[in-house]
Amino acid sequence: QVQLVQSxxxxxxxxxxxxxxxxxxxxxxxxxDINWVRQATGQGLEWMGWMNPNSGNTGYxxxxxxxxxxxxxTSISTAxxxxxxxxxxxxxxxxxxxxxxxxxxxxxxxxxxxxxVTVSS
Amino acid sequence: xxxxTQSPDSLAVSLGERATINCESSQSVFYSSNNxxxxxxxxxxxxxxxxxxxxxxxxxxxGVPDRFSGSGSGTDFTLTISSLxxxxxxxxxxxxxxxxxxFGGGTxxxxx
Numbered sequence: 001q002v003q004l005v006q007s008x009x010x011x012x013x014x015x016x017x018x019x020x021x022x023x024x025x026x027x028x029x030x031x032x033d034i035n036w037v038r039q040a041t042g043q044g045l046e047w048m049g050w051m052n053p054n055s056g057n058t059g060y061x062x063x064x065x066x067x068x069x070x071x072x073x074t075s076i077s078t079a080x081x082x083x084x085x086x087x088x089x090x091x092x093x094x095x096x097x098x099x100x101x102x103x104x105x106x107x108x109x110x111x112x113x114x115x116x117v118t119v120s121s
Numbered sequence: 122x123x124x125x126t127q128s129p130d131s132l133a134v135s136l137g138e139r140a141t142i143n144c145e146s147s148q149s150v151f152y153s154s155n156n157x158x159x160x161x162x163x164x165x166x167x168x169x170x171x172x173x174x175x176x177x178x179x180x181x182x183x184g185v186p187d188r189f190s191g192s193g194s195g196t197d198f199t200l201t202i203s204s205l206x207x208x209x210x211x212x213x214x215x216x217x218x219x220x221x222x223x224f225g226g227g228t229x230x231x232x233x
Contacts, residue, residue, distance in 0.1 A: 035222075037171075045163075045171065045214055047222040061221055062122070095170055104176060106218035107161045111170035 002026040004096050004112035011118045017084040020115045022096030029077035030054040033099035035108050036081045038092040086119045123147050123217050127225035133233040140202040142228045144215035149195045159219035162191055162200045166211045
């Protein structure tokens with residue numbers, strides 16, 4: 001069965017960086033894009049960007065350009081999202097999610113469990 | 122970016138009754154070259170990640186009960202739960218994927 005398992009909760013100080021991992025299993029990792037979405041506590045969903053695990057190509061929401069980097073290690077079927085220059089407003093649950101195939105790459109059919117990132121001095 | 126506006130923010134519906142959620146986009150998400158609306162719906166229960174319900178505005182994801190249906194085109198869309206069940210209590214989000222994806226603010230569905 002398809003599974004995305006994310007790394008554990010993080011507490012970071014303002015100005016620091018955080019790197020969240022997302023290990024995929026149950027499907028061919030390089031055949032589906034990975035989307036990253038975040039959700040502040042009690043708030044809605046915010047799309048951050050995508051990565052193609054096969055090519056390594058990425059696309060980021062304008063809001064996060066220059067602060068986010070999405071990478072992968074295909075040998076261990078793991079995607080990563082690194083967010084730098086953290087501020088308190090970045091406190092949120094960060095999700096990785098698999099994009100469906102073909103034209104539905106930005107529609108997410110399987111989701112990780114989420115990783116809480118808390119930014120606090 | 123396309124702004125997605127959902128209404129209402131919350132609604133309470135009796136068990137077995139119909140629930141209707143609206144989603145409006147600030148510009149059309151209909152792509153004429155393939156005659157498709159780039160609109161999806163998700164369900165999120167407390168403490169869980171979102172679950173995909175519908176894409177292409179009206180195509181149900183595999184395994185989703187047929188009491189969930191999507192309709193609409195262009196800028197105005199609707200998610201309908203034909204007969205509300207207790208397990209449908211959740212927050213529902215629309216998402217456009219025509220341009221860099223954006224989500225609506227969510228609609229909370231409760232039991233009356």
